[in-house]
Amino acid sequence: MEKLRSKVAKKEAIEGFLFISPWLIGFCAFVAGPMIASLYLSFTKWELLDRPVWVGFQNFITMFFEDPLFWKSLYNTIYYTFLGVPLGIIAALSLALLLNQDIKGLSLYRTLYYLPAVTSGVATAILWVWIFNPNIGLLNYFLSLLHIQGPRWLGDPGWAKFSLVIMSLWGAGGGMIIYLAGLKNIPIHLYEAAKIDGASSWQIFWNITIPQLTPTIFFNLIMGLIGAFQTFMNAYVMTQGGPVNSTLFYVLYLYNNAFQYYHMGYASSMAWFLFIIVILVTLLQFRLARRWVYYETQR
Secondary structure, eight states, rough: HHHHHHHHHHHHHHHHHHHHHHHHHHIIIIIIHHHHHHHTTTTEESSSSOHHHHHHHHHHHHHHHTTTTHHHHHHHHHHHHHHHHHHHHHHHHHHHHTTOOOOTHHHHHHHHHHHHSSSOOHHHHHHHHHOOOOOTOHHHHHHHHTTOOOGGGGGGGGTHHHHHHHHHGGTTTTHHHHHHHHTTSHHHHHHHHHHHTTOHHHHHIIIHHHHHHHHHHHHHHHHHHHHHHOOOOOHHHHTOOOSTTTOOHHHHHHHHHHHHHHHHHHHHHHHHHHHHHHHHHHHHHHHHHHHHHHOOTTO
């Protein structure tokens, strides 16, 4: 009997590996392989058209001590991340709370708010270039109706990064859908019991909705941080890192080193440093989550 079970288990294991073999081959060829190659290249000087030359930690020394644009790009990315992610969470949660009401045309509103999240990124960037135009843009037009002189937005180093943060809120519909799913999962009897006890709307929100939503907030926080650290396309299309490198984000500078300056070894070292940052930030969030994330299975 044991032999038969062992044969069946072995057969199932082989069949399982055969079914996932296309994914395994793709992962090894297009993910694991390039990652290992980039790790080796991060310790070399490679200008793309010649052979890689081993330089040890020289790329990292140059990055940390000799390249001011590295620190500028890292600062820009951290600014964008720690301002944009909380605002994105607040915007998405606010939309979800509004669209969780029993009102007429709810499906239409949900579709309209979610639509920007699935719109082509380049098309969205071009649209916002027009919105931020200081002379004919929609944003400054509305400000002029209030007799407010609008800034130059993308043309002003002091406003450019914040402009891209504002634009990032356009895609809050993606997080909104996840929060809606979390809100639907909150047991209705908790709200009924709170209302019977005389709790106010704010008390219900703060003591029931938020604690029950903490796993959803945590998920969106992690995904938002990872996405913000890798922000690239908006700055590439809209500002090319300007003005005065005020929107030169880390991945944009990495891209420039790799595909404009052909410093592939240096770009690989930057990529691995970013990987380490994202891993450390993610692990820190998981550690802090023990203090504020509530799971229904916990006692």
